[in-house]
Structure formats: C-alpha cells, structure tokens
Amino acid sequence: xxxxxxxxxxxxxxxxxxxxxxxxxxxxxxxxxxxxxxxxxxxxxxxxxxxxxxxxxxxxxxxxxxxxxxxxxxxxxxxxxxxxxxxxxxxxxxxxxxxxxxxxxxxxxxxxxxxxxxxxxxxxxxxxxxxxxxxxxxxxxxxxxxxxxxxx
Amino acid sequence: xxxxxxxxxxxxxxxxxxxxxxxxxxxxxxxxxxxxxxxxxxxxxxxxxxxxxxxxxxxxxxxxxxxxxxxxxxxxxxxxxxxxxxxxxxxxxxxxxxxxxxxxxxxxxxxxxxxxxxxxxxxxxxxxxxxxxxxxxxxxxxxxxxxxxxxxxxxxxxxxxxxx
Numbered sequence: 001x002x003x004x005x006x007x008x009x010x011x012x013x014x015x016x017x018x019x020x021x022x023x024x025x026x027x028x029x030x031x032x033x034x035x036x037x038x039x040x041x042x043x044x045x046x047x048x049x050x051x052x053x054x055x056x057x058x059x060x061x062x063x064x065x066x067x068x069x070x071x072x073x074x075x076x077x078x079x080x081x082x083x084x085x086x087x088x089x090x091x092x093x094x095x096x097x098x099x100x101x102x103x104x105x106x107x108x109x110x111x112x113x114x115x116x117x118x119x120x121x122x123x124x125x126x127x128x129x130x131x132x133x134x135x136x137x138x139x140x141x142x143x144x145x146x147x148x149x150x151x152x
Numbered sequence: 153x154x155x156x157x158x159x160x161x162x163x164x165x166x167x168x169x170x171x172x173x174x175x176x177x178x179x180x181x182x183x184x185x186x187x188x189x190x191x192x193x194x195x196x197x198x199x200x201x202x203x204x205x206x207x208x209x210x211x212x213x214x215x216x217x218x219x220x221x222x223x224x225x226x227x228x229x230x231x232x233x234x235x236x237x238x239x240x241x242x243x244x245x246x247x248x249x250x251x252x253x254x255x256x257x258x259x260x261x262x263x264x265x266x267x268x269x270x271x272x273x274x275x276x277x278x279x280x281x282x283x284x285x286x287x288x289x290x291x292x293x294x295x296x297x298x299x300x301x302x303x304x305x306x307x308x309x310x311x312x313x314x315x316x
Contacts, residue, residue: 023301024299031215046210084277
C-alpha cells in the first residue's frame with residue numbers, strides 16, 4: 001500500500017485537480033477501464049501535443065504587429081478552448097476566452113499579455129498533470145503488488 | 153446509498169476495491185468516482201461527432217463507446233456532408249460551430265437542404281447569442297456549451313430514444 005506520505009501527496013493532488021479542473025476531468029477517469037487502460041494518459045498526451053502546436057502558432061501570429069492575422073488567432077484560440085473544455089481544464093479555457101476577446105478587438109498588446117498568461121497557466125497545468133499521472137501510475141503498481149500479496 | 157429500482161450503481165475505487173466490494177477510503181477519493189449504470193437505449197442510435205479538435209472527438213467517442221452507442225467522427229463540416237451524401241444514416245449529429253472549410257451553421261444549412269432529419273445539436277466553448285441564433289436559424293435543434301458532459305449526452309440520447 002502507499003505510505004502515509006504518498007497518501008497525503010495524493011490528497012493534495014486531488015485538491016489541486018479540483019481547483020484546476022472542471023468535473024469533466026473526473027469523467028475522463030471514468031472512461032478508463034480494462035478496454036482502455038491508458039485512456040487518461042492518451043487524452044492528456046494528445047491535449048499537450050495539440051496545445052503546444054497552437055501556442056507556437058499563436059506566438060508566430062503575434063511576431064509582426066503590422067500583419068497580425070486576428071481571424072486565424074481566433075480559430076486557434078477556439079480550438080484550444082474546445083480541447084481545454086473537453087478535458088476540464090477550466091482555467092486554461094477561461095484565459096483563452098479573455099485572449100480571444102483581445103483578438104476580436106485587434107488589441108495587439110492585450111494579445112501579447114494574454115499569450116504570456118496562457119503559456120504560464122498551460123505549463124503549470126502540464127506540470128501538475130504529469131505529477132498526477134505519475135501518482136496514478138504508482139498507485140496502480142502498488143495495488144498490483146497488494147492484490148498479489150493478498151492472494152499468496 | 154440507494155438508487156431507484158431498475159438502476160444499479162457501483163463505486164469504483166482505483167485499485168482499492170477489496171474482494172468483498174467493501175471500500176475503504178476518504179471523501180476526496182470518493183468524489184467523482186460514483187458511476188451510475190444507465191438504462192440501455194431501446195433503439196439503435198448512431199451519432200456523428202463533427203469537430204476539428206482531436207481531443208474533443210476522442211473524449212466524445214469514448215463516451216459513446218462507454219454508453220454502447222455507435223459513433224463516428226468527422227473532422228469538419230465538409231466530411232460530415234460527405235458521409236450523409238454517401239448514404240450514411242445518423243440519429244444525432246453533435247457539431248462544433250467554428251470549423252475550417254464549413255462551419256457549424258453552414259453545415260447545418262447544407263444538411264437540412266439535403267433533407268437530413270437527424271437531430272442536429274451545436275456545441276461551442278465560446279457561446280454567443282449571435283452564434284446560437286445563426287445555428288438555430290440554419291435548422292439546428294439545440295445548442296450546448298462545451299464540455300458536453302456524460303450527463304448531458306445521456307439526457308440527449310434518452311430524449312431521442314423516446315422520440316423514435
């Protein structure tokens with residue numbers, strides 16, 4: 001079984017997950033079963049890949065103030081809002097909404113500032129998700145050992 | 153906890169379920185893991201997920217599989233139109249509003265023009281009244297904010313199941 005230290009860490013992690021995520025994230029965990037044992041990992045990894053592509057595109061669009069394509073920016077932001085909503089990343093989603101508002105007004109400074117906030121929040125989320133997935137993996141391994149021992 | 157007759161529920165404790173199905177754990181672990189097994193749908197429902205976002209499509213398709221409902225995905229409105237044009241039949245289409253090539257309202261208008269009678273439900277992470285009106289005026293039936301949760305999806309499918 002997990003030690004007391006690891007249990008406390010898990011409780012803290014659950015609290016953090018509640019803070020960062022809409023209940024939708026819990027629903028992703030429900031969808032993980034014997035037929036899709038790595039579902040959460042797969043979805044989260046896909047989210048990381050797609051989000052980082054979008055963040056790179058957004059930064060590239062803001063490179064030249066004179067030729068910023070705000071329409072394309074809106075498309076990228078909409079996609080990031082959608083994927084963030086789908087995994088329950090509510091804070092990232094909300095920042096995207098504010099960013100989108102700046103882009104709709106052609107507010108270049110506002111967009112630059114929003115991008116910085118978005119990148120910060122996204123990478124914070126990514127770090128926490130990595131930790132969460134590691135704890136989950138450790139728990140699965142520990143349980144496997146526990147079941148094995150109890151059956152001996 | 154007790155639920156109404158005809159339903160069943162179980163608690164799934166990740167890796168902590170004892171052989172006699174007795175759970176030991178704290179409230180935080182309990183939260184979010186209660187699963188209610190929904191009643192099965194009477195009709196063979198077939199759902200099309202139309203969204204350019206891979207994450208949304210993956211999650212929605214997994215929810216449909218979990219509910220044992222057949223699902224298919226289209227990456228944009230044009231692909232959705234192509235499926236219908238090829239003779240495929242769906243009972244429900246869940247469609248994102250902003251997509252490349254053909255957005256939600258455009259796709260809806262086109263499908264209705266083709267005589268498609270499936271329920272067309274719009275989804276968006278960024279809802280404006282203007283978007284919603286445009287979609288409904290184009291022939292859409294309902295509009296949901298993302299995320300479309302399992303609860304919303306079940307309610308939608310049950311309503312369609314009863315209508316058929």
